[in-house]
Every structure is written in structure tokens, then in C-alpha cells.
Amino acid sequence: MKHIYFIVNPKARNGYCLKIWERIENQLKTENLSYLAVFTEYPGHAKHLASQIAAKNKEPKLIIAVGGDGTMHEVMNGIVKDKNITLGFIPGGSGNDFSRGFQIPADPVEALQVILRLMKREALPIDIGKVTMGDANEHFFINNMGAGFDAVISYEVNHSRIKALLNKFSLGRLVYVYFLLKKLFTYKTTTIDLSIDGNKHIFEQTWFVTVSNQPYYGGGMQIAPNAVPDDGLFDITVVHQLSRLKLLLVFISVFWGKHIHFKEVKTYKGRVISIQAGTSLYVHADGEHIGFTPLSIHLQAKVLEVLTRRPKKEEIQLKERNSNDFC
Numbered sequence: 057m058k059h060i061y062f063i064v065n066p067k068a069r070n071g072y073c074l075k076i077w078e079r080i081e082n083q084l085k086t087e088n089l090s091y092l093a094v095f096t097e098y099p100g101h102a103k104h105l106a107s108q109i110a111a112k113n114k115e116p117k118l119i120i121a122v123g124g125d126g127t128m129h130e131v132m133n134g135i136v137k138d139k140n141i142t143l144g145f146i147p148g149g150s151g152n153d154f155s156r157g158f159q160i161p162a163d164p165v166e167a168l169q170v171i172l173r174l175m176k177r178e179a180l181p182i183d184i185g186k187v188t189m190g191d192a193n194e195h196f197f198i199n200n201m202g203a204g205f206d207a208v209i210s211y212e213v214n215h216s217r218i219k220a221l222l223n224k225f226s227l228g229r230l231v232y233v234y235f236l237l238k239k240l241f242t243y244k245t246t247t248i249d250l251s252i253d254g255n256k257h258i259f260e261q262t263w264f265v266t267v268s269n270q271p272y273y274g275g276g277m278q279i280a281p282n283a284v285p286d287d288g289l290f291d292i293t294v295v296h297q298l299s300r301l302k303l304l305l306v307f308i309s310v311f312w313g314k315h316i317h318f319k320e321v322k323t324y325k326g327r328v329i330s331i332q333a334g335t336s337l338y339v340h341a342d343g344e345h346i347g348f349t350p351l352s353i354h355l356q357a358k359v360l361e362v363l364t365r366r367p368k369k370e371e372i373q374l375k376e377r378n379s380n381d382f383c
């Protein structure tokens with residue numbers, strides 16, 4: 057049996073995650089499991105803790121991030137080069153897009169029970185993205201990254217007091233709507249040079265570009281409804297040449313993944329992507345601000361093992377083929 061470690065961000069969901077952890081701990085007592093739990097003390101600490109755990113010895117370990125997508129992002133960045141780690145996630149944040157995309161229950165105790173069941177089976181090896189920017193650091197993403205308007209919004213969200221206020225009333229997801237409306241009338245679109253697997257595209261008046269490994273971001277928006285995390289491809293979405301008013305319409309449709317039918321929304325699939333713009337654009341990875349364009353992204357195929365209820369890509373394809381044969 058793998059050693060189990062929990063990395064808990066007590067500040068996720070503006071402190072509510074600590075209460076979530078107490079519920080999980082109570083459940084763990086009834087399961088009679090041996091585990092170690094550590095708490096983050098500052099931004100970036102989850103990455104440090106995860107890499108320390110991974111470096112302890114070469115035995116296979118299960119690390120479970122308890123927090124939001126930012127916590128999962130940090131934990132993943134801490135262990136990405138270690139082959140002996142399986143990652144799990146218990147949603148304790150405000151957005152929790154990892155759990156949506158990887159089919160982990162929204163209720164933390166249910167999520168724990170699912171994880172404890174999944175750990176007895178094979179984990180799913182998934183792709184991740186490596187972002188290379190002007191700085192010396194490597195940044196990896198597990199859900200998605202974005203450059204432009206969406207990254208400005210996620211920057212504002214993460215630095216706002218309103219998030220805390222809305223979280224108090226369990227309305228944390230609305231904070232994205234608030235900042236979208238706030239920035240909508242002042243944001244300046246720009247020309248973007250996008251290269252996807254060597255094919256060059258130029259987009260005028262671009263709002264943003266996202267590169268997705270799974271469908272969800274921004275607290276439940278299906279920005280890339282067809283993204284599959286173990287297919288060796290990213291789903292790229294470009295939103296450009298759109299009036300401010302129509303952007304609102306597109307925004308509403310994103311919750312159902314219907315935005316891809318607008319002519320101003322372009323979608324591609326690819327492995328190696330570079331993004332350059334006339335001005336330096338804000339960039340986020342998994343909703344965390346990581347810097348500014350220009351940048352390049354390389355897909356790392358099936359390098360990370362995660363606990364998920366998502367079937368393997370091959371199983372989904374087989375099911376689809378069987379149901380087509382039946383029709």
C-alpha cells in the first residue's frame with residue numbers, strides 16, 4: 057500500500073478549507089488509515105512540501121491536495137519530475153475545476169471516499185503542459201493556461217477582497233462575473249501571433265487565448281468542452297474580433313460549452329504552442345498568475361498519474377465505437 061500524504065491549504069476558499077479538513081479528518085478516523093497531513097503556511101508552500109515528500113525516498117506515494125485549483129497546481133509543480141507519486145484532489149477551494157474535469161465529487165467527504173476506492177486501482181496517466189517564459193522558472197499546468205483578458209480577470213480575482221465576501225455567502229464563483237463586468241469596458245484587445253505545431257496564425261483584436269488539458273476553468277466554465285487529458289493533445293481556444301457586448305453573450309454560453317459555435321471563437325488542437333502579442337499579456341496557469349507573454353508551451357504526454365473517475369481515452373473510444381456499431 058502506498059504511503060498517503062495530505063497537503064492542506066487552510067486558507068483556500070478564504071479559510072473555509074480548514075473546516076473541510078476537519079470533516080475529512082473525522083472520516084479518516086473511521087477508515088483506520090495511516091497517513092500524514094501537512095498544512096501550507098504561505099503561497100508557494102504546497103510546491104515546496106510536495107517536493108520534500110517526493111524526495112524522502114523512492115517508495116511510491118499518494119499525495120492528496122486539499123484546497124482549490126491553486127493548491128493542486130502548486131502540489132503538481134512540486135512533484136512533476138518524480139515518477140513515484142500519484143496525485144489525488146479533495147475540493148476545498150472556491151473554483152475546484154480539477155474535480156469537475158476529473159470527475160471527483162464536489163462534496164469533500166464523498167471525494168475522499170472516491171479517492172480511497174480509486175487508490176486500489178490503476179491511476180490514470182495524464183498529459184500536462186510546460187510553459188517556458190522569459191524567467192528562469194519552469195511552470196507546469198494540469199487544467200489549463202490562458203493569456204490576455206481571462207488572465208487579467210483571474211489576477212484580479214486572486215487579489216481581491218470581494219472573493220472573501222462572496223465566499224462567505226457561498227457565492228465565490230460569482231467573483232469571476234464581477235471582475236469580467238468590471239474589466240470588460242476598459243480592456244484593450246491586441247494582435248496575437250499564435251503558432252501551433254509549426255503552423256502560424258495571426259489574430260487581430262484578440263481578447264484571450266487558452267490552452268486546455270480538460271474542459272473546465274474559471275469555476276465551472278467549459279472553455280474547452282472537447283478537451284481530453286490523456287489524448288496527447290491540448291485544446292486551444294482563441295476569442296477575437298468581438299464587440300464588448302457580444303463577449304458577454306459568449307461568456308454566458310461558455311458555461312454550456314456553446315461558445316465554440318460563435319464565428320469569433322476559433323478552436324484548434326496541438327502539442328507545441330507559442331504565443332506572442334503586440335503588448336505583454338498577463339498569463340495564468342490553473343488560475344494562478346505566472347507572468348507575461350511571450351511564451352511557449354510543450355505538452356508532456358502521460359507523465360503524471362492522477363486518481364480520477366474519468367475513463368481512459370481508449371475506453372471512451374471503445375464505448376463510442378460499440379454504440380455506433382449498435383446503431
Ligand SMILES: Nc1ncnc2c1ncn2[C@@H]1O[C@H](COP(=O)(O)OP(=O)(O)OP(=O)(O)O)[C@@H](O)[C@H]1O
Nearest residue numbers: 068069096097098099124125126127149150151152
Ligand atoms: N497558508 C497560506 N496563507 C496564504 N495563502 C496561502 C496559504 N497556503 C496557500 N496559499 C495560497 O492560497 C491561494 C489560493 O489557493 P487555492 O487556489 O487552492 O484556493 P481558492 O482560490 O479558494 O480556490 P480556486 O483556485 O479553486 O478558486 C494559492 O495561490 C496559494 O498559494
